[in-house]
Amino acid sequence: EKKRASSGRKEVLVLGDSRIAEGFSTAVADEVGSASGLKFVSLAEPASTIVIWHYILREVDPTAQRYSAIVVPYGIGYEPDTAGDLRISMAAPLLRYGDCFRFASAFQPWSDRFRAFTACILRGSAYQSDILNLLQHPIGRLGSIQLEAARLRSRAAYEGRDSDIAGTSYDPKTHKVSFPPNLTEAQKQLISQSLNPRPESERxxxxxxxxxxxxxxxxRYSNSSTAIVLTPVPRSPFGELAGSSVTGDPAFPNALTKRAAFSLPEQTFNFLEKPEYYFDGYHLNAKGRRRFTERLVAELVGRLQSGDAQSRLTSVHNYLPTSGGQERYH
Incomplete structure (x- = not known):
């Protein structure tokens, strides 16, 4: 992304984890947004979090002026804290010595904090497993590097998965899940997992x-013309039954209201929280991917073109994540 030449259009960067990687299509977004002069770029990566997105932005947008808007998902992530090693490896190429304490504090287990701190001080420590794999499989790794360009093209052309989990039902009273016969064990496991509330400490x-x-x-963007857009993502095939609701908190730092920004309400994508739009318990399928992208871009176009700055600021103040379950309004 750092080396990509500007498209000459108003570029919108979309960040996110695997739910955005599966659920957002830059091709569809460009179709919908082209008439408004928008060009979409996605840097969504599976298992990534807001911590990694911060460092990605610093790396690809050092002047904080490259993009017209940056889309940042909010809400409870689905990847467990056990993904710490992977996240440390993902962030390692982006880290600087001055990041050590802040980056380490982003992890909950002390073992992960130690590894995160070490990854900043001793840069090579985060690549130990990668180097070992290279030494064990040099030919395979060389072939993987040569295929990187093809993978990038394939990623750009990716349209999502055609399968769905239609026919799956959940009884919130008995907590019983019924599956159609065509689902794999992996799909069943992820669906069941999505219905188990996250531990309160993790939330x-x-x-x-x-x-x-x-x-x-x-x-970072306080003196920039770049709009920061906070968006929810569809929670699960069963929506609020999954216990993953995130709601607004009027106590969120007032500094957010000092610049132009807005947040899409939590309910924006509730219409997608149905089994026919998912291929497992967390990720949208091809049909859901298209509808999510179309709705997100339509919301962005309308709000980015709006001159009602006060409405944007009020929206940001009202819709930001908390661990509670009650929605609050001003």
């Missing part, structure tokens, strides 16, 4: 991260 930690690191992104 609180995730919300704390979002509060702090969204603020860092806002601070």
């Amino acid at each position: 609180e930690h995730f919300v704390k991260l979002q509060r702090g690191w969204i603020q860092l992104i806002f601070d």
Whole structure:
């Protein structure tokens, strides 16, 4: 992305984890947004979090002026805290010595904090497993590097998965899940997992991260014309039954209201929270991918073109993640 030449259009960068990687299509977004002069770029990566997105932005947009808008998902992530090693490896190429304490504090287990701190001080430590794999499989790794360009083209052309989990039902009273006969064991496992509420400690930690690191992104773009857009993502095939609701918090730092930005309401994508739009318990299929993208871009076009700055600021103040379950309005 750093080396990509500007398209000459108003570029919108979309960040996110695997739910955005599967759920957002730059091709569809460009179709919908081209008439408004928008060009979409996605840097969504599976298992990534707001912490990694902060460092990605610093790397690809050092002047904080490259994009017309940056889309940042909010809400409870689905990847568990056990993905710490992967996230440390993902962030390692982006880290600087001055990041050590802040980056390490983003992890909950002390073992992960130690590894994160070490990854900043001793840059090579985060690549130990990668180097070992290279030494064990040099020919395979060389072939993988040669195929990188083809993978990037394939990613751009990706339209999503055609399968769905239609026919799956969930009884919130008995907590019983019924599956259609065509689902794989992996699909069943992820669906069941999506219906189990996250431990409260994980939820609180995730919300704390979002509060702090969204603020860092806002601070970084405080003197920029770039609009920061906070968006929810569809929660699961069964929506609020999954216990993953995130709601607004009027106590979120007032610094957010000092610049032009807006947040899409939590309910924006509730219409997609149905089994026919998913291929497992968390990720949208091809049909859901198209509808999510179309709706997101339509919302962005309307709001980015709107001159009602006060409406945007009020929306940001009203819709930001907390670990609670009650929605609040001003």
